[in-house]
Amino acid sequence: MVVRIMGEGQVRLADSHLTELNKLDDELLREMENGDGPGFRRTLQALLSKVRELGTPLPDESLEPSDLILPSPDATLQEVRDLLSDDGLIPG
Template sequence: MIVRIMGEGQWRLADEQLDQLNAVDTELEKAVSAGDEDGFRTSFDALLTFVRSGQKVPDDELHDSDAILPPGDSTLAEMRELISGDGLIAG
């Protein structure tokens, strides 16, 4: 699975990491839905950290992204506009 963080690049995550990724994304969705600023920041930071723990795709390689995450400085208000009932990561 390839995940892009806007403004940073792409990371490759193993397929077996998808359940963990979805669990972190679910926590983010809950915080955003509740309007919980602290929970949002904690969950979003955890999601970005998890993705960054994957294998960085070299900048000179371009792959279709399976998921695209907003930049790390996104706000709760911006996230509300982006997040769907499935979170940021579909699946």
Template sequence: MIVRIMGEGQWSLPDEKLDQLNEVDGKLEQAVSGNDEEGFKTAFAALLDLVRGGEKVADDVLHDSDVILPPADSTLSEMRELISGDGLIAG
């Protein structure tokens, strides 16, 4: 699976990481819906760290992204506009 973090690039993650991504995404969604600033920061940082732990795709290689995450400096209010009932990661 290819995940893009806007402004940073793309990472390749094995499909087996989807459950782990969804778990962290669920925590992020819960923090955002609860207006929990600290929970949001913690969950979003964990999600980005999980993605960054994958294999970085070279900048000169372009793949369609399966998931696109907002930039690391996104705020709680910005995230509230992006998250649907399924979080940031569908599945």
């Protein structure tokens, strides 16, 4: 799957990593629901770091359609809420 981090670019990520990423996504949702700003910021950074770590960056000139779009590292709580689906940021 191709994942875009807003403001950074795209990475190719194996579907097998979704379970690991969903754990962080679930934690992020809980923190958002509880209004835990510092926890939200910490978990968002952890989620994006994990995507960068597990994914393979695509060249900047590559224009592949993104299967998943994640917020930028400096996104606000409201901006992330606007991106959420029923499953959170990560499907599944």
